[in-house]
Amino acid sequence: MRRPATAALALALATVVLGACGSSTKPSAPSTTTPAELFSSPSYEKAKPTPSASARMVCEKEGQVEIAAALGVKGRVATPTWNQQQHLYSCTYAYPNGKIVVSVKEMSSAGETTAYFNSITKKFGTGNRLIGLGQGAWVLKNSDAVVRKDYKVLLVNVAGIPARFSPLLRRSDASISIASVIMGCWKGN
Numbered sequence: 001m002r003r004p005a006t007a008a009l010a011l012a013l014a015t016v017v018l019g020a021c022g023s024s025t026k027p028s029a030p031s032t033t034t035p036a037e038l039f040s041s042p043s044y045e046k047a048k049p050t051p052s053a054s055a056r057m058v059c060e061k062e063g064q065v066e067i068a069a070a071l072g073v074k075g076r077v078a079t080p081t082w083n084q085q086q087h088l089y090s091c092t093y094a095y096p097n098g099k100i101v102v103s104v105k106e107m108s109s110a111g112e113t114t115a116y117f118n119s120i121t122k123k124f125g126t127g128n129r130l131i132g133l134g135q136g137a138w139v140l141k142n143s144d145a146v147v148r149k150d151y152k153v154l155l156v157n158v159a160g161i162p163a164r165f166s167p168l169l170r171r172s173d174a175s176i177s178i179a180s181v182i183m184g185c186w187k188g189n
Helices: 004-021 053-057 061-071 110-124 171-185
Strands: 081-083 088-095 098-106 126-129 137-140 145-149 152-160
Touching (some): 098 171, 110 152, 137 171
Antiparallel strands (some): 088 098
């Protein structure tokens, strides 16, 4: 089981990087939106035959720059794939000591999103809850990070890197950092 201080370190590191995603420097008002209102929003984009802009961002230049800043090392990104049948967009970040796969599954309803998110947490088991990311987030027992936002589920698969990715980052810290950066950069659909 992870030490809470390690999770806090990874979240603090990712928070520092978030400012570069074009986020406003003005503090926002606290949200008063209820969970029922969150999932009835007409702005949620249903899965389409092509990946959304936010899904593509995880593998495009902006995502690459932000992930490199969060991890302290630049990964070589393989050509992204889009599985139209499964509405799954993904790419692999290759590093000298391994690889990380980042994927976004797009769905068309709150029920479908919840079912998929729950299937991942059930399959891998939950470790630590990640507060403040999306509409639900976990570090899984295998050190991956999973986040649900709108009708999308982000999965950061870190099985391909060593337990200690760098002197400062454990495998789970890397997944938390990547998930935090992506959630901070996702805008709209």
